[in-house]
Amino acid sequence: MPISSDHNVSTDSVLLDELRQGSSKAFDLIFRRYYDNLCRFCYSFIHDADMAQNLVQNVFIKLWERRFVMGNVSNLGGYLTVMVKNQIADYISDYKRQHVDSPFDINIVDHSTEDEIQGRDFEEQLTLSLAKLPPRCKQAFELSRFENMSNKEIAREMKISVKGVEALIGRSLKLLRVELSEFLPSSKSSSKNPILFFLRVVRKIFRD
Structure with a gap:
């Protein structure tokens, strides 16, 4: 806010x-x-x-x-x-x-309101969390996750070694897991609750 x-x-x-x-x-x-x-x-x-x-x-x-x-x-x-x-x-x-039998539509989106709210919250928190990353970590992470560049390509772009890229991304993931912990699916909840529409983004970010 x-x-x-x-x-x-x-x-x-x-x-x-x-x-x-x-x-x-x-x-x-x-x-x-x-x-x-x-x-x-x-x-x-x-x-x-x-x-x-x-x-x-x-x-x-x-x-x-x-x-x-x-x-x-x-x-x-x-x-x-x-x-x-x-x-x-x-x-x-x-x-x-x-209004169980009423044809009137309240004009709420088809997916659940809770899911949409959580999705918006995730996007806002992700933006804030990325801004907190050290500049080099943020650069390497965004090139990897959002530009779909390989570690070798990122290494050339940033003029560092591939292992250096891996270290920067690893540090970014560690920090983001803490910042976004409330949005990450747990083994306890995944079998009981429907997958929220934004989890695809979460998986992309935290892929190995």
């Missing part, structure tokens, strides 16, 4: 600390910083602008109600996004329950 580009406003961590102390000013700053983006995010799933605003407003009501018991929230944007996801899931579940 993008943070305001205004460097004069407080950081999220400061706002969270102030909110936990009951600051209405901190709440107002958080609302103005995240409201529009959260509304757009919500609308992308339910395609109803008024309802998207209502659901996001519910999130901020809950945020204010929980201000004294928020615990160790470290990522404000992520925390609010999860709250919106829960609102979306509840709304869709209620709608489907109330």
Whole structure:
């Protein structure tokens, strides 16, 4: 979730600390910083602008109600996004329950909303994770996974040895596995849950 580009406003961590102390000013700053983006995010799933605003407003009501018991929230944007996801899931579940026999289509994508949300989350986290890689690791990794270059071709491109390329890619994979651990399929879940549509990307990235 993008943070305001205004460097004069407080950081999220400061706002969270102030909110936990009951600051209405901190709440107002958080609302103005995240409201529009959260509304757009919500609308992308339910395609109803008024309802998207209502659901996001519910999130901020809950945020204010929980201000004294928020615990160790470290990522404000992520925390609010999860709250919106829960609102979306509840709304869709209620709608489907109330319109079982209705021909009206809520205009939600065919694959499950949960899968699409997780797919978008993965793409966003992958972008952030790649940006954290050391420059040479990032270059070697992207040439391998996204440009489909062989290690020999990458070695020529980067003017290093093939073993040097292997070391850079290996280091990249190690770092990315940590950053993207929540998205990686586990042996426990793979037999119970449908394969998410973005797992093909995960497999490509983490292939041996």
